[in-house]
Amino acid sequence: MLLLAALLALAPAVQGEELLRVSSQKASLKILLEAAGELNNLPYRIEFASFGAAAPTAEALAAGAVDIGTLGDAPFVFAAGAGAPLKTVGVVRVNVTQTAVAIVVNQDSPLRDAASLKGRKITTTRGSIGHYLALAALRGAGLTGKDVQFIFLQPAESRGLLANGEADAWATWDPYTSMSQIEGGTRVLVSGEGLFAGNMLLVANDAAIRDKPALLADFLQRLARAYAWANANEPAFSAIQARYSGLPVDIHSRSNRYSQPHRVPIDAGVIADVQRTADLYRAEGLISQPFDATGRFAPQFNPEHSPQ
Incomplete structure (x- = not known):
């Protein structure tokens, strides 16, 4: 709460007409937040966008069409390495198994x-x-x-x-x-075990970080609580996901049981994971310029304590 209070002091008060534009693949964040009750009594509006893959999310973020969205390490590096004005403001980690x-x-x-x-x-x-x-x-x-x-x-x-x-x-x-x-x-x-770190990055563009820090901080807190709820209520959450996707509930249940997504702080390990991805991409010629992962994070949004 201290982080949010500090950010509120630096930014305009969160009012009903303020808007946070959020993107995720296949409406996953909207489904999660709605299921966990985290969209109830919002002190601002959230406008959701949904894409089928990471690349359109990165493009929308870079163009300023959305404020925050989810990207994996690789698509984040791919977009940021191409010059997109993006930074990671939060990290959700999944357990990396054969189903990840x-x-x-x-x-x-x-x-x-x-x-x-x-x-x-x-x-x-x-x-x-x-x-x-x-x-x-x-x-x-x-x-x-x-x-x-x-x-x-x-x-x-x-x-x-x-x-x-x-x-x-x-x-x-x-x-x-x-x-x-x-x-x-x-x-x-x-x-992917041993090869993929399991990080899902919450990425915002520079304009949103500058203009909407209180909204971003509040949204990240809601997201952390929503994932904790989903992990504790896997059968109910899997059933909700299946109603939206049209896929058998067993597919969502298998994924959710093993992945257990949870928010973690931006730390040296997370930054090193992204740097390794960038180094691999550069070695393969997929990005041409040197990539400094340290400058692509906004750790001021870190939770005070990682969710257990």
């Missing part, structure tokens, strides 16, 4: 490890955590992105490409990994 992010192949695929991907076709979304995982896995096997053929598509299209044999592997994330596991016909070739 993975490279999957068809059950009868001859591929057995990352090294066997050489010369193969990998489908993923450009600049996504799936893209990052594929590059990290290849590097770990002594290969680079030049040793494979990437086919950049949105998840639904990538799934079809793998199913009909036009791609050898699919680098993706939840709920798509859980979906492929439950529906069968695929197996995990490379898990």
